[in-house]
Amino acid sequence: MLLPRAILFDLDGTLTRERIDWSALRSELNIPAHQGFLEALEKMDPDQRARVQQILHHHEHQAALRSELNDGCKELLSWLDDRGIARALITRNTRASVRTVFDLHGLHFDVTITREDGVYKPDPTPLLRACQKLKVSTDQVWMVGDWKYDIEAANAARITGIWLSYGRERTFEAVPDHTVKDLPALWQWLKQLCEQRV
Numbered sequence: 095m096l097l098p099r100a101i102l103f104d105l106d107g108t109l110t111r112e113r114i115d116w117s118a119l120r121s122e123l124n125i126p127a128h129q130g131f132l133e134a135l136e137k138m139d140p141d142q143r144a145r146v147q148q149i150l151h152h153h154e155h156q157a158a159l160r161s162e163l164n165d166g167c168k169e170l171l172s173w174l175d176d177r178g179i180a181r182a183l184i185t186r187n188t189r190a191s192v193r194t195v196f197d198l199h200g201l202h203f204d205v206t207i208t209r210e211d212g213v214y215k216p217d218p219t220p221l222l223r224a225c226q227k228l229k230v231s232t233d234q235v236w237m238v239g240d241w242k243y244d245i246e247a248a249n250a251a252r253i254t255g256i257w258l259s260y261g262r263e264r265t266f267e268a269v270p271d272h273t274v275k276d277l278p279a280l281w282q283w284l285k286q287l288c289e290q291r292v
C-alpha cells in the first residue's frame with residue numbers, strides 16, 4: 095500500500111461528529127429508510143420540496159453551528175499539511191453549512207465539493223471532479239468516509255475506499271478496500287506507510 099497523494103474526506107460523521115438525528119428527521123418528513131434525503135427531495139412536487147428543503151436546511155444549519163470535530167481530526171489534517179498530502183472535502187451538505195463548520199474550526203481544504211455542485215455521492219462524479227481539480231489520478235487518492243455513500247462512490251470511481259467503522263458492524267453491501275476504526279487509527283496507519291517509504 096502506497097501513501098496517497100491526496101485524500102478525499104466526507105464531513106459528517108467523518109471529520110465531525112454526527113449531529114443530526116436522521117431517523118427522527120425521516121419520521122418527521124415521512125422519508126422511508128431506504129431512500130436518501132436528497133434523492134427523496136428530487137421526487138417531490140415543488141411545494142412539498144420547498145417545505146422539506148426548508149426544514150432540512152434548518153437542521154443542517156443548527157448541526158453546523160453545534161458541530162464538533164472528531165478526535166484526531168486537527169492532528170491528522172496538520173500532519174497531512176506537513177507532508178504535502180492534498181485534501182478535498184466531498185459532502186452532500188450545503189455550501190453554507192460547510193462554510194459554518196470551516197469557520198468555526200479553522201479548517202481549510204484544497205477543494206470542496208457540496209451538493210450545489212449538482213451530482214452527489216454515491217455518484218462517483220464529485221470524487222472524479224476533485225481528482226481533476228487536485229491534478230491527481232484516481233489510483234493516487236483515498237476516499238475516507240463513515241457511510242455507504244462514501245464507499246459506493248469510491249468503488250464506482252475506482253478509488254481506494256476507507257471506511258471509518260467506529261467499531262460498528264457494516265450494515266451495507268458496498269465493500270470498502272480498508273476499514274479503520276477512527277481518525278487516530280487512520281493517522282497511525284498513514285504514519286506507518288510514511289515510515290516504510292523512507
Ligand SMILES: [Mg+2]
Nearest residue numbers: 104106107241
Ligand atoms: Mg458521513
